[in-house]
Amino acid sequence: MKNITLLGATGSIGTQTLDILRKEKDRYKLTAVSAHKNYEAMRKIIDEFEPPYVVMTDEESCNKLRVYCKLHNMKVEVLMGMEGLIEISSLPQVNVVVTALVGMVGILPTLKAIEGGKDIALANKETLVAAGELVMNKAKQNNVNIFPVDSEHSAIFQCLQGNSEKSINKIILTASGGPFRGKKFEELKFMPKEASLKHPKWNMGYKISIDSATLMNKGLEVIEAHWLFSQPYEKIMPIIHPESIVHSAIEYIDGSVIAQLGNADMRLPIQYALNYPERTNMVVEPLDLIKVGKLTFEEPDYNNFPCLSLAFEAGKCGKLMPAIMNCANEAAVDLYLKDMINFGDIYYTIKECMEKFDYCQEVTLENIIQTEQQVREYINKKFL
Ligand SMILES: NC(=O)c1ccc[n+]([C@@H]2O[C@H](COP(=O)([O-])OP(=O)(O)OC[C@H]3O[C@@H](n4cnc5c(N)ncnc54)[C@H](OP(=O)(O)O)[C@@H]3O)[C@@H](O)[C@H]2O)c1
Numbered sequence: 001m002k003n004i005t006l007l008g009a010t011g012s013i014g015t016q017t018l019d020i021l022r023k024e025k026d027r028y029k030l031t032a033v034s035a036h037k038n039y040e041a042m043r044k045i046i047d048e049f050e051p052p053y054v055v056m057t058d059e060e061s062c063n064k065l066r067v068y069c070k071l072h073n074m075k076v077e078v079l080m081g082m083e084g085l086i087e088i089s090s091l092p093q094v095n096v097v098v099t100a101l102v103g104m105v106g107i108l109p110t111l112k113a114i115e116g117g118k119d120i121a122l123a124n125k126e127t128l129v130a131a132g133e134l135v136m137n138k139a140k141q142n143n144v145n146i147f148p149v150d151s152e153h154s155a156i157f158q159c160l161q162g163n164s165e166k167s168i169n170k171i172i173l174t175a176s177g178g179p180f181r182g183k184k185f186e187e188l189k190f191m192p193k194e195a196s197l198k199h200p201k202w203n204m205g206y207k208i209s210i211d212s213a214t215l216m217n218k219g220l221e222v223i224e225a226h227w228l229f230s231q232p233y234e235k236i237m238p239i240i241h242p243e244s245i246v247h248s249a250i251e252y253i254d255g256s257v258i259a260q261l262g263n264a265d266m267r268l269p270i271q272y273a274l275n276y277p278e279r280t281n282m283v284v285e286p287l288d289l290i291k292v293g294k295l296t297f298e299e300p301d302y303n304n305f306p307c308l309s310l311a312f313e314a315g316k317c318g319k320l321m322p323a324i325m326n327c328a329n330e331a332a333v334d335l336y337l338k339d340m341i342n343f344g345d346i347y348y349t350i351k352e353c354m355e356k357f358d359y360c361q362e363v364t365l366e367n368i369i370q371t372e373q374q375v376r377e378y379i380n381k382k383f384l
Contacts, residue, residue: 002028002274004055005088005118007109008100009033010041012205013123013149016267017098018045020274020315023283032088034101037061046076053077053091055084057105057347067265081152085109090116096274098149099124102207103330104372106325107131110275111365114138121273123149125224126330130323130372132227146228147273151322152221153228154269155247155260161277165230170258171252173221174241175300176201180214181242189344193337197217201244201264210333215300219311220329223322226315233315238308240298245287262287306347314354320371327372328353331379340383349379 004021008014014035021028032053035042039061044315045052046069054069054076056062062080079087081103083176089097089109097113098121099106106124113120121140122128128135139146146156152173160168179198180188196213197206204212211217218238225236225383247269263266265284272279278353302309307329332349334340341349353375361367 001026003031003091003093003097004028004274005032005094005097005113006030006088006100007034007098007106008102008124009045010035010038010101011099011100012203012208013266014099014300015041017100017121017274018049018272020267020271020283021049024271024274024280026340027280031094032091034085034088035061039064039068040064046074049271053079054089055079055081055088057085058354059080084109086112089113089118089378092116094118096121098270098274099127100149102126104130104327104368107135107314107365107368110135111138114142114144117142117144117145119145121147121149121270123270125150125220126326129220129223129326130229131365131368132223132322134365134368136227137228145276146226147276148228148328149266149269149273150221150224151264151266151269152248153224154272156229156270156298159248159250159258159262160229164256168229168231168235168250168251168254170324171225171229171231171236172249172251172257173218173225173236173238174246174248174297175215175218175238175246176212176244177242177298177300178215178217180213180250180305181240182301183304185306185344188304189342191343193339193343196336196343201352202251202266206337207330207333210336210346211329213343214307214349215305215308216329216342216346218300218312219308219314220326222308222311223315238300240300241291241295243295245292245295249333253376261289279329294369310347310354317359319359319363320361320367321354322355323363323368323371324359324375325350325354326358327375330380335379349382353378
């Protein structure tokens, strides 16, 4: 029986993780969960799973949940804020921490979980983008596994089984192309968020949906792949695959290409990350290749989706540049979702921050946090 802490339990990945736990009750115990503000969803989770620890990072929602638990005589400790996230990430009885939070807020709890010797099932890609060096070094020092949950990275991880990272020639990172595939940047500049949120293949949280529309999501994944599989950026090749059936592939030095295929359903990579190295019974629809018929692939359009180029640039610069890029993206997407900037401004804002802020500092937690604050302040001052 594995004891699980689930950070971000009310989100898209969080609820799909709960679905796996629901189906594999004899394998997992949900020890702790977190959410930010979504009190209603959290109430349902604790009613059903009765985890002994719960965190709400938002103060008002936390107080509301404390009252609810008291009134219903529930044996649950309700914790608040970052302190709570750190506490549930390092509980002695926990074996695996699923990081399904959105954004750089995941960095500190992930590092604390690793220090505590917990394996990580990592969905929270922003943590690896902004603090990849710190996270991977700490994981190595503490002999901790980082199991990828992102479907592309899970695919690569699955294709790597029985092979060595040293014999990788190329990582082929597939992308659906998002809702605006084939469109020009000029046409997209004033695209309303309602259109940007309509992903053709995946039903995801708001932030990642916008990242998919700008293709920044693929850029973040390039950096994520660099850290997870120790590959230089020259060997990571994004490729557009609108059917979203091939979740990614590896070309080996002998010319063999090994790919992982499946229907677009995040429960499969979540299940694999939790059960590794075992495979357990299918929770997703089986893939019918006859029905799929054909699979197509095309070159990404770097000119009209320039965020993807920015991510390569940031990754190759290294040091604090990926953190600057990531943070600028988080702040810009947040403003776009609040209708305060246009779709095109997301790219311009990230580019401006990458040019403005000093990235040549040592990669320490303190420097990452300080840079994040400066970038956010700058963007908010500019637009608010
Ligand atoms: N969704 C997917 O299919 C998918 C696929 C691959 C990778 N990912 C990655 O997985 C992560 C989660 O994505 P998602 O789509 O599941 O996001 P989501 O649906 O927006 O859920 C985010 C979760 O994080 C919590 N949260 C939000 N802001 C927070 C804060 N400031 N402090 C603490 N907790 C906070 C939310 O709580 P409330 O509900 O209370 O706000 C929610 O539980 C992202 O890094 C994303 O890139 C997602």
